[in-house]
Amino acid sequence: MSGQTGANGRPTIAVMFGGRSLEHDVSVVSGLQILHALDPARFAPMPIYIDQQTRWWVGDDLWHTETFKGGGPDRSGLIEVTLSPGFGSSALVPVDPMHVLPGAGRTLSGVTRAGGGSVPVDCFVPVLHGTYGEDGCVQGALELGGCAYVGCGVMASAIGMNKRATKIMAAHAGVPIVRWLSCERAVLERGHAWLAEYPARVTDSFGWPVIVKPCNLGSSAGVSVAHSADELISGLLTVFEYDVEAIIEPFIKNRLEINVAVAGLDEPVASVTEMPVTSQETPLTFAEKYRRQGRKSIGSSEGMAGALRVLDPDQLPVELRANAQRYAVAVFATLGCEGISRIDFLIDADTNELFFNEINTLPGSLAFYLWSAAPHHWTITDLLARLIDRATRLRAMKRGLQRRPPAELKLLGEGRSG
Amino acid sequence: MIEFWPWVPILSLAFVWLAWRRLLAYLRYFQQEGYEALRFLRWTGIRSLTDPAFWVAVASGFLYLLDPLLAVVLFTVGAVVLALVQPDPRATGKIRLRLTWRARRVAGVALVLALSAFVLLVRVFVDIEVRAPLVAAAFLFAGLPLALVVANGVLAPYERHVQHTYYAQAVTQLARVHPAVIGITGSYGKSSSKAMLAHMLQFHAPTLAASGSINTVMGVTRHIREELVPGHAFMVVEMGAYAVGSISRLCALTPPSAGLITAVGDMHLERFGSTDAILRAKRELAQALPAGGVLVCNADSPNALRIAEMTRQCRVLLYGEQHQGPLDTRVEGIRFTRQGTHFVLRTQERAYDCFTPLLGRPIILNLAGSFTLAVALGADPEVTVASLRTLKPVSNRLEVVEDAGVTWIRDAYNSNQFGFRAALEVAADLPATRRFMVTPGVIELGAEQAPVNRALSAAAAHVCDYTLVVSDTNRQAYVDGHRDAGREDRLVVVPNRTEAFRWLHDHLHDGDIVILENDLPDLYEGTAGVFWPASARRPS
Numbered sequence: 001m002s003g004q005t006g007a008n009g010r011p012t013i014a015v016m017f018g019g020r021s022l023e024h025d026v027s028v029v030s031g032l033q034i035l036h037a038l039d040p041a042r043f044a045p046m047p048i049y050i051d052q053q054t055r056w057w058v059g060d061d062l063w064h065t066e067t068f069k070g071g072g073p074d075r076s077g078l079i080e081v082t083l084s085p086g087f088g089s090s091a092l093v094p095v096d097p098m099h100v101l102p103g104a105g106r107t108l109s110g111v112t113r114a115g116g117g118s119v120p121v122d123c124f125v126p127v128l129h130g131t132y133g134e135d136g137c138v139q140g141a142l143e144l145g146g147c148a149y150v151g152c153g154v155m156a157s158a159i160g161m162n163k164r165a166t167k168i169m170a171a172h173a174g175v176p177i178v179r180w181l182s183c184e185r186a187v188l189e190r191g192h193a194w195l196a197e198y199p200a201r202v203t204d205s206f207g208w209p210v211i212v213k214p215c216n217l218g219s220s221a222g223v224s225v226a227h228s229a230d231e232l233i234s235g236l237l238t239v240f241e242y243d244v245e246a247i248i249e250p251f252i253k254n255r256l257e258i259n260v261a262v263a264g265l266d267e268p269v270a271s272v273t274e275m276p277v278t279s280q281e282t283p284l285t286f287a288e289k290y291r292r293q294g295r296k297s298i299g300s301s302e303g304m305a306g307a308l309r310v311l312d313p314d315q316l317p318v319e320l321r322a323n324a325q326r327y328a329v330a331v332f333a334t335l336g337c338e339g340i341s342r343i344d345f346l347i348d349a350d351t352n353e354l355f356f357n358e359i360n361t362l363p364g365s366l367a368f369y370l371w372s373a374a375p376h377h378w379t380i381t382d383l384l385a386r387l388i389d390r391a392t393r394l395r396a397m398k399r400g401l402q403r404r405p406p407a408e409l410k411l412l413g414e415g416r417s418g
Numbered sequence: 419m420i421e422f423w424p425w426v427p428i429l430s431l432a433f434v435w436l437a438w439r440r441l442l443a444y445l446r447y448f449q450q451e452g453y454e455a456l457r458f459l460r461w462t463g464i465r466s467l468t469d470p471a472f473w474v475a476v477a478s479g480f481l482y483l484l485d486p487l488l489a490v491v492l493f494t495v496g497a498v499v500l501a502l503v504q505p506d507p508r509a510t511g512k513i514r515l516r517l518t519w520r521a522r523r524v525a526g527v528a529l530v531l532a533l534s535a536f537v538l539l540v541r542v543f544v545d546i547e548v549r550a551p552l553v554a555a556a557f558l559f560a561g562l563p564l565a566l567v568v569a570n571g572v573l574a575p576y577e578r579h580v581q582h583t584y585y586a587q588a589v590t591q592l593a594r595v596h597p598a599v600i601g602i603t604g605s606y607g608k609s610s611s612k613a614m615l616a617h618m619l620q621f622h623a624p625t626l627a628a629s630g631s632i633n634t635v636m637g638v639t640r641h642i643r644e645e646l647v648p649g650h651a652f653m654v655v656e657m658g659a660y661a662v663g664s665i666s667r668l669c670a671l672t673p674p675s676a677g678l679i680t681a682v683g684d685m686h687l688e689r690f691g692s693t694d695a696i697l698r699a700k701r702e703l704a705q706a707l708p709a710g711g712v713l714v715c716n717a718d719s720p721n722a723l724r725i726a727e728m729t730r731q732c733r734v735l736l737y738g739e740q741h742q743g744p745l746d747t748r749v750e751g752i753r754f755t756r757q758g759t760h761f762v763l764r765t766q767e768r769a770y771d772c773f774t775p776l777l778g779r780p781i782i783l784n785l786a787g788s789f790t791l792a793v794a795l796g797a798d799p800e801v802t803v804a805s806l807r808t809l810k811p812v813s814n815r816l817e818v819v820e821d822a823g824v825t826w827i828r829d830a831y832n833s834n835q836f837g838f839r840a841a842l843e844v845a846a847d848l849p850a851t852r853r854f855m856v857t858p859g860v861i862e863l864g865a866e867q868a869p870v871n872r873a874l875s876a877a878a879a880h881v882c883d884y885t886l887v888v889s890d891t892n893r894q895a896y897v898d899g900h901r902d903a904g905r906e907d908r909l910v911v912v913p914n915r916t917e918a919f920r921w922l923h924d925h926l927h928d929g930d931i932v933i934l935e936n937d938l939p940d941l942y943e944g945t946a947g948v949f950w951p952a953s954a955r956r957p958s
Contacts, residue, residue, distance in 0.1 A: 074517075188621050192800035234807045237621060241808075 010044040011122035013388060014092070016138065018050040021130030022221045022242070028068050030365045031127040035063065037368070037380040043388070046121070048081070048092075049073060054132060056081050058092065058119075084118050088146035088399070091118040123388045124149040126362065130217060134362040135161035148395035150387045151339030152361040159335050160361035163215045163247050166335070170356045173334040175327040178346065178355045179206055181248040182215065185240045198236065198248070199229035206250040212236060214243035225251050254349040257357070258316065260328035261367035264338040265386060270325035271370035275316070277308040311373050320347065323354055331359060338394070339387055342367045425490045426551055432497035433555050434533065436471055437562065439501045441528050443949070444563050446507035446515035448524070448570070452634075455567045462563040469949055471500050475556035482549045493552060504949060520577065527569035532558055535565070581636060585671070588642040592672065595646050597626065597653040599672045600791065601703045603665060604680030604722070605696065606834045607784040608633065608656045610815060611680050615788035616654045618805050622797035623651035633658030635667050642672075652795070659699035661690070669706035677703045677713045678791050680784055682721035683836070697721050704729040714791040716783065717741035735794060737786045739779075747790040752782055754847040756818060756825065763789060763803070770799065774806040777827075778816040778840040785809075814937075816841055818848075823928035825850065830937035835860050838874050841933050842881045851929035852883040856918045857936050859892030868895045875899020879908060882933070884925070886910045886918045 015038070017031020018024055031047070038045040047062035051072065059078035067073045084091040094117055124147050126138050136157035142149045152160060159165045167177045181201060187194040202210055209227040212235030222242050226232040232248070239246040261271040312321065328343040342363035346355045368380035444462070451457040466472060474496035482489035507515035515521065539554035547553055602612050609631040616627035628641045633656040646653065657668045682700045690696045704713050704725050715726035717738035726734050737747040750762040750769075758775035761782055774785065785806065793799045811817040814830040816837070825848065829841045838860060845853050855878050859871040875896040878885045880903060887896040893911055900909040912918045915937070922932060 188801065192798045195800055195804060230804075230807065233804045237801075237805050237808045240621060 010040075010042060011388075012046055012120065013038055013043045013123050013125060014046045014048050014121045015125045015127060016048045016050055016056075016133075017127045018052075019128040019130065019133035019138075020050070020052050020054050021128070021132055021134075022217065023129035024052060025068075026364055027127055027129045027133065029065075030129070032063075032065060033365050033368075034125060034127050034380070034384065038384055039381050042385060046119075048124075049078070050128065050133070050138075055095075056083075056092070081119075083141060083145040083147070087144065089118075089120075090122070090145055090147040091120040093118045122148065123391050125384070125388070126151055127366070129360075129362055129364065131161070134360075135216070146395070146399070148388075148391045150384075150391045152335075152337045152341065156335045156337045157361050160337070160341065160359045161216055163213065163358055164245070166331075166359055167356070169334050170327075170331050173330045175330055175356045176354060178249045178252070178357070181205055183236055183246045183248060185244040185246075188240065195233055196229075199232055202232060202248060209251040209253075211249050211251040212239060213247050213249075214239045215245035215247050216243050252346055252348045252355075256316075256347040256349050257344060258313070258321070258324050258347055258354075259342055259344045259367075259370075260324050261340055261342045261363065261370040262328050262332040262337070263340050263371070263383065263387070264332065265390060268329045268332045268337075269376075270329050271367065271376065272312045272373050273316075273321045273324050274370055275310045275313040277310060309369075311370070316347070317352065320352060320354055327354070327356060331356060335359065335361075337361060338391070340366045340383075342370075428494055429490060429551050429555075430536075432494045432501075433536065433551075433558075434529075436497040436501040437532050437536075437558065438525075438529055439504050440469070440471060440559070440562050440949075441525050441532070441566065442515060443504060443507050444566055445521060445525050445528075446513070448563075448566050449515060449521055450513050453520075453524070453570050455570065459563065459567065466560050466563055469559055471497065471949070472556055472559040474500065475552055475559055479549050479552040479556060482552060489549075489552065493555070500949070520573075523573055523576075524566060524569050527572055528562075528565040531569055531572075532562060532565045535561075581639075584639050584643060585635070588639040588671065591642055591646055595648050595650055597646070597650045598676065598795070599674045600652060600654045600676045600678065600795070601657045601665075601669065601672070601674035601706070602654065602678045602680065603657040603659060603700050603703045604678075604716070604719075605683040605700075606836060607680040607780055608658070610781060610812060611678060611784040611788050612654050612656045613812060614785050614809060615678065615792060616652075617809055618788055618792040618797055618802045619652050619654070619795065621801055621805055622792065622795070624649050625652040625654065626650045627654035628656070631656060631658075633668075634660075634664075635671055638668060638671060657703055659696070659702075662695055662699045663702070665699060665702035666706070669702065673708075674703065674706055675708060675711045676791060676795060677707050677711070678787055679703065679713070679715045679719075679722045679725055680787060681716050681719035681780075681836070682725065683719065683834070693721070697724065701725045701728065707732045712791070712794045714746075714787055714794065716787055717743065717745055718783065733794070735790050737783070737790045739783060739786075747786045749782055749786045752779060754844050756820075756848055765793075765799070770803045772803055772806050774809050776809055776811055776816070777818060777844050778837070779843060780836055780840050781816060814934075816844060818844075823930075824926050825931045827931060827933040829933060829935050833860060833862075833936050835863075835870050835874055838935055839877060841935050842877055845931050845933050846881045848931060850931040851927065853881055853931045853933070854884050854886065854922065854926070855882045855933040855935055856886045856888060856915075856922070857933075858888040859895060860936060861891065867892070871895035872899040872902065875909075876903040879903035879905040882908070884908050884910055886912055886921060888912055888915055888918050 015031055015035045017027045019027050035045050035047050046058065049057045049062050051057065057073070057075065057078040058081050061067045061073055061077045080095040081092040082095050084093045124142055126133060126149060128134055128138055132138065134157060136154040139149065139152065139154045139157050143154060159169060164180070164182055167180060171177050183198055202208065209225055210232065211223065211225050212232065213223040214221070222239050224231070224235040224238060226235045236246050257276050259274050259276065263269045263271070324345050327345070331343050332341055340363065342360045344357040344360070346357045347353070348355070366380065368383065371378040371383055372380070447461055448458045451461065474493060478489045478493035478496070481492055508517060536554050536558050539557055540550045543550035543553050600615065602608050602615070604611070612627050616625050619625040626646055632638060632641050638655055653672065655668065655672050655674070657665045659665050679700060682697055690699065707713055707729070709731050711732040712735065713726065713729050713732055714735045714737065715722045717723050717726070717736040718740045723741070726736060735746040738745050739749040746766060748764045750764055751760070753760045754777055758773060759777055759782055760773050763770045763772055763786055776785070789802055792802050814828045815832060817828045819826045819828060827841055827845055829837065832838065832841065838857070859874065861867065863870050871892045872895045875885065876899040879900045885896065885900065885908060887893055887909060896909055897906070900906050910921060912921060926932070
């Protein structure tokens with residue numbers, strides 16, 4: 001690992017969580033898990049909290065769950081930072097220059113400041129869910145800074161966040177998908193004809209009931225099942241509160257869900273399958289998914305790791321489980337994913353058909369519960385070390401690419417180098 | 419006789435700690451009263467004399483005559499224990515203390531003032547009274563609320579300066595984004611109308627509305643600075659009238675092009691003095707509208723109708739249910755179910771069959787007002803009607819929650835008699851084995867408070883099998899009202915909410931409905947929670 005600038009020579013690993021999305025709280029829970037799972041003997045972990053205004057904060061308070069209860073952390077104990085401008089600096093600088101004044105030697109989140117008040121970061125671990133975090137935005141910023149970061153790059157993140165684009169890619173990879181209709185929010189600008197048009201299209205295309213979901217949101221927020229035209233319109237309007245596009249799919253009445261995580265190591269590796277335990281009637285709601293423990297505070301929630309599930313469900317045919325793993329790797333590879341993604345499938349229990357449902361390029365808790373089980377028995381700590389190592393090598397590879405323009409692109413003469 | 423002076427540092431430390439805790443406890447209420455000295459002092463009254471800290475200081479003073487050492491120990495231990503058992507106002511109570519920068523400033527300056535006063539008093543008494551620190555402590559504990567008031571006064575010029583800066587920033591941002599501002603006022607239903615109108619308008623064009631009930635110049639200023647961004651086509655502003663002139667000041671900050679007046683009644687009569695003053699205060703919104711603007715008024719409210727009739731310079735639309743004259747939107751056929759309300763909105767053009775998960779007659783009426791305005795601003799009426807289905811009940815505003823066989827009608831945030839009656843009406847419409855109501859009654863009605871509550875009590879007696887009246891504030895009116903209805907035996911008097919829930923816990927069965935109506939600020943519920951921990955928490 002290059003540039004070992006952290007405390008006692010350990011590389012600084014910045015875990016980013018929070019973010020401007022509906023899944024802010026889920027991200028905080030996941031982020032704190034990851035932060036505490038990093039091996040302190042090998043790394044100098046550092047929390048970066050991204051608030052709802054997408055401002056970045058560092059500080060020692062961010063290590064504790066209590067900090068986040070009751071309307072977010074007290075900013076007075078934190079220092080606002082931003083990525084240091086300039087490609088390749090991979091460092092954080094305080095936004096307020098006043099914070100530089102105490103000078104070098106002051107510590108920022110356990111990391112001694114180098115000169116100039118900036119804190120070099122060796123690798124970022126985005127644990128951000130949903131928009132402005134899982135969709136390539138933060139990844140793009142990190143690319144501009146020439147930073148190493150764990151997880152999908154800009155393209156895979158952006159595609160993975162868009163259910164329509166993901167379906168097209170999955171279908172291209174030969175993975176079976178559920179048929180769909182798309183309804184863009186722009187229909188609102190064209191009067192009310194769509195109020196009758198979409199129910200009619202559903203009836204013509206695949207009949208009732210249908211599931212209505214936002215095209216660009218992770219988690220189950222805004223998802224509803226519609227049995228009638230009224231419910232379809234309500235579902236679409238609910239989606240349009242959050243998203244610019246809705247996806248309508250036939251609702252598989254007798255459905256099972258099965259998920260597989262894939263880790264992007266030197267080769268993509270599929271985890272064991274899991275079946276979330278949920279009611280058959282409706283899809284997982286936000287509350288069911290994240291607050292299954294029955295307590296509303298984020299402190300008592302364990303994020304996705306706390307939801308009920310069956311690992312390697314043996315009531316399902318071996319072949320089905322193997323197919324899910326095979327398809328998961330195919331989707332992961334086709335999208336060009338990195339890090340850990342969780343790929344969710346639906347099973348029509350009547351026909352035993354398997355369908356790709358969606359991909360989470362930054363799954364809650366990085367789906368560590370799937371890796372700690374057989375056959376891998378990887379701890380999250382080891383897995384993170386491997387992912388950080390790969391992220392660092394990927395960055396090195398990108399840095400090593402030729403940047404000298406060929407002669408035909410040198411329009412302004414010599415003397416300009418990258 | 420021991421030498422007193424070595425003990426002074428220990429005594430002072432205990433004093434400082436307890437004084438700081440007490441300042442925070444009082445600050446919560448000062449903050450709740452919007453840092454208004456008079457309202458705060460009215461709440462305080464002689465409360466500080468009931469503070470055990472005061473009595474510990476006084477007792478130590480007398481004990482000193484018998485045994486100085488014991489007196490010092492009593493004071494020190496007493497102060498430490500009292501500081502420890504005092505609930506943290508930042509973490510307890512219905513409205514918690516928010517340690518904003520202003521709150522910190524006020525608390526900090528108040529502490530400095532209190533300590534200076536302490537030192538000064540010790541010096542004054544030191545020659546005539548050997549117990550000077552104890553005497554000074556007693557005086558200080560009695561006068562602590564005043565320290566906050568004085569601190570706030572000292573800081574006033576600074577606060578004004580800060581506010582001016584923020585105000586200027588807000589004006590600049592508003593000029594840059596230039597949204598069409600919609601002002602909403604009324605004696606009640608402002609917040610819910612704002613939420614409903616914003617919900618309907620969002621499907622027409624990007625709309626900004628504050629999620630809470632922000633309705634003051636400083637609140638709106640902050641909201642603009644933090645949330646208004648280019649692209650917002652509408653901004654819905656709740657305009658609270660705390661006195662004649664408050665709406666004018668809001669309209670100066672956010673000049674409205676449309677207005678909605680929900681109802682003009684006798685809310686906060688105490689503050690205004692007369693219904694006429696309330697009318698004048700609310701009319702300021704109508705007067706601020708430009709020639710091309712639109713005003714929507716609730717024709718069922720005689721005062722709102724008068725404002726409509728007085729408004730000539732812009733388009734005026736009326737909505738209502740009872741009003742006999744012509745209406746732009748009329749509400750018909752209201753029917754309540756556990757899932758929500760079915761009703762019809764009849765406009766000049768046609769009738770729309772509507773359904774919404776929200777409950778309560780005033781809510782449906784407010785919804786008609788918001789619908790009228792949204793359509794007037796260009797929203798598609800059919801899409802708007804469809805959007806009524808996706809409205810979400812606001813927590814604690816006629817919110818129906820089923821829990822383990824019992825239906826809870828949570829209406830804790832309502833605080834007026836009309837909402838009170840609306841909750842009773844919904845409860846009466848829903849099938850139930852038995853009906854219960856928990857309420858402290860309604861407040862801030864001046865001389866009307868007793869008769870209004872008495873009438874509400876009688877109405878509750880007709881619908882509910884049992885009514886639990888909480889706290890002493892309106893207890894007598896509820897006793898009288900139930901006697902009027904001939905159902906004295908169905909009234910349960912409880913000192914606080916905790917006791918009410920304890921009673922319910924022992925009596926509820928499957929199929930019962932419980933209305934939780936109004937929830938007074940801590941101010942009105944005795945001293946529990948200020949100096950001592952409240953005995954138990956409310957079940958959620």
